[in-house]
Amino acid sequence: MGNTLLQQHPGKGELFFQLILHALVFSFYTIDRHHPDVLYTFETYHFMFFVNYTWANLLISYVFLPRFFYPKRYTLFALLTFLVVALVILIEEMVLERWFFPDSRGTNFPGVIFSLGQVLPILAILSGFKFAWDALLKQRQLDELKAMVRESELAFLKSQINPHFLFNNLNNLYAYAVEGSAKTPEIILELSSVLRYMLYECREASVPLMKEIDHLRNFTQLYELQIEDRGKVSFQVGSVPSGFRIAPLILNVFIENAFKHSQASQSEKIRISIHLEVNEEGLLTFNCQNNYLSENETISSEKGIGLVNVRKRLALLYPDSHDLTIRQTDTDYHVFLSLQLRKI
Numbered sequence: 001m002g003n004t005l006l007q008q009h010p011g012k013g014e015l016f017f018q019l020i021l022h023a024l025v026f027s028f029y030t031i032d033r034h035h036p037d038v039l040y041t042f043e044t045y046h047f048m049f050f051v052n053y054t055w056a057n058l059l060i061s062y063v064f065l066p067r068f069f070y071p072k073r074y075t076l077f078a079l080l081t082f083l084v085v086a087l088v089i090l091i092e093e094m095v096l097e098r099w100f101f102p103d104s105r106g107t108n109f110p111g112v113i114f115s116l117g118q119v120l121p122i123l124a125i126l127s128g129f130k131f132a133w134d135a136l137l138k139q140r141q142l143d144e145l146k147a148m149v150r151e152s153e154l155a156f157l158k159s160q161i162n163p164h165f166l167f168n169n170l171n172n173l174y175a176y177a178v179e180g181s182a183k184t185p186e187i188i189l190e191l192s193s194v195l196r197y198m199l200y201e202c203r204e205a206s207v208p209l210m211k212e213i214d215h216l217r218n219f220t221q222l223y224e225l226q227i228e229d230r231g232k233v234s235f236q237v238g239s240v241p242s243g244f245r246i247a248p249l250i251l252n253v254f255i256e257n258a259f260k261h262s263q264a265s266q267s268e269k270i271r272i273s274i275h276l277e278v279n280e281e282g283l284l285t286f287n288c289q290n291n292y293l294s295e296n297e298t299i300s301s302e303k304g305i306g307l308v309n310v311r312k313r314l315a316l317l318y319p320d321s322h323d324l325t326i327r328q329t330d331t332d333y334h335v336f337l338s339l340q341l342r343k344i
Contacts, residue, residue, distance in 0.1 A: 014133060021129050022054065025122060048096055053122045056088045060123065061130035070134075088119050166195075172226050183225055190222040202248035205317075209244045209284075209341065213237055213276065216251055220274060223259040231262070231270025238277025244284075244341040247317045251276075251286055253306040254335045258290035261333060282341040287334070294330045314339075 060081055068077035169191055176184045197215045201207060217235060224233045255274060262270045275287045314322050321340035328334070 017133065018130075021126065025125055048100070049092065050122075052088055052091050052096065053119065053126070056084050057123055057126035057130075059084055060127045065127070065131065065134065085116070085119060085123065088123070089116070092119070169222070176226075183228075187222065187225050190218060190225065193218050194222055198249065205247065206245040206342070207248045209240060209246050209278065210242070212246050212248060212251070213240065215248075216255065216274075216276070219252060220255055223255070226259070227263070227270055230268045231272070233270075234273045234275075236273075236275045238275065240276075240278045241280055241282075243343055244278060244282050245343070246284070246339070246341055247313065250310060250313060250317075250339075251288075251337070253310040254286070254288045254337070257306060258288050258333070258335075261292050262290045264292075278341065282343065284337075284339040284341050286337040286339070289332060289334045291332050 064077050064080055064084075068074075068080065173184065173187060173191070176187060194215065197211075197218070201211060201215070217237075220233065220235045227233060258272050258274070262272060269291075271291045273287070273289045276284070278284045311324070314324060318339060323336075323338045325336045326334070327336075
């Protein structure tokens with residue numbers, strides 16, 4: 001794809017850049033080195049000699065580079081470039097020199113080394129800037145492609161959350177409905193509120209922090225309804241300054257895992273503690289701790305799809321501004337996350 005893109009006709013920006021570049025190089029080319037008191041002298045031969053360099057540069061820059069150099073056909077590129085440089089020298093020495101200076105410079109050939117010293121610097125400057133332009137263009141295209149891949153991956157990872165959440169909660173709802181529990185309508189109402197947030201409030205890359213906290217509170221209450229009197233759930237929010245945003249549904253997984261693993265391994269004395277606060281600089285600290293009975297634990301907390309998902313999202317959204325620590329003992333599972341938030 002990169003080679004194809006670089007073979008496209010130059011756009012207006014590149015055309016303007018090439019015109020400015022050729023004008024600057026031509027202005028340096030016309031400097032009179034033998035008469036310092038006269039900075040620039042323009043003669044017809046200056047233009048004709050520079051035209052000889054220009055056609056060679058266009059051939060190297062817009063034919064040889066995209067067709068041979070970028071596809072890594074280096075030998076063919078070097079051979080053709082050598083032939084072009086030789087042809088430039090031949091035209092300069094056998095035609096232009098004899099035409100404009102028949103009685104002086106055109107009477108003898110100064111040698112290959114001298115001629116190369118005249119031709120190569122100009123061609124290297126002109127072709128080198130074209131190579132640099134292509135490199136910048138390719139880097140921009142790679143950055144755009146990475147951004148597209150990143151957005152697609154984030155959308156995919158976020159889309160996994162809702163099915164994962166529904167799968168766990170519909171199983172619980174089914175069990176309560178079979179038992180005819182009076183709390184079934186209340187659970188359905190809480191589930192509806194949480195899903196409304198997931199479906200309609202989380203379409204942006206980030207949401208206001210207070211909205212996310214309200215959602216987490218509802219999310220926790222939904223699961224707390226299922227515990228009833230079999231344990232204690234604590235959801236505490238410390239100081240939270242206004243004006244910060246957070247990627248939605250980042251913290252859900254840890255809370256969901258806490259309830260899931262506690263309930264899966266024990267039927268009573270469930271203990272879940274959730275604490276969240278943010279300092280004035282926007283550093284969020286999140287603690288989620290739950291107990292469980294290791295002899296009854298059948299689900300690996302480290303390998304669930306939810307935890308894999310959230311690790312990937314954190315790596316994509318907060319690559320250098322988060323610290324996730326998970327500590328597991330025989331009786332407790334503790335998640336500690338620090339996250340540098342951004343201002344609205």
